[in-house]
Amino acid sequence: MNQPSTAPTVERIDGKNRYEVLVEGKRAxxxxxxxxxxxxxxxHTEIDDAFAGQGLAAVLVRAALTDVRASGKRIVPVCPYVAKFLRKHEEFTDITDPVTPEVLQWLDTERG
Structure with a gap:
């Protein structure tokens, strides 16, 4: 299996409300x-099939959560992958809020 020659990078795309992980300039x-x-x-978190199995979801989510901390915000892990990541990485517990019915209803409305 080929290892990418450069480390993946993560960017926050405010206009699209998402963080993207890039491998050699391609969105993974x-x-x-x-x-x-x-x-x-x-x-929601997804990794393209072509990039599966490289640990990129963990790289992506760690960078996103680190950015949330730096921005002074709190994390609400509706996404099952983010929730699973947080169970394994307790360094983010202090800025994690529970997923409540109110949050889920709000999210449904936000997403239309």
């Missing part, structure tokens, strides 16, 4: 969010 996946006050609600 994304995690999507909506902001609700001081909360960043993550609701």
């Amino acid at each position: 996946g994304l995690t999507a969010y909506r902001d609700r006050g001081d909360q960043r609600v993550f609701y």
Whole structure:
């Protein structure tokens, strides 16, 4: 299996409400969010099949959550992958809020 020659990078794309992970300049996946006050609600994470099995989802989500901390916001892990990541990485527990019915209803409305 070929290893990418450069480390993956993660960018926040504010206009699209998502973070993207790039491998050699190509988008390999994304995690999507909506902001609700001081909360960043993550609701979907995907890695393109061509890039599966390289640990990119973890790279992506770690970078996204680190950015949330730096921006002073809090994490709401509606996305199952983000929730699973947070169970394994307790360094983000202090800025994680629970997923509530209110958040889910709000997210449905936001996403139309």
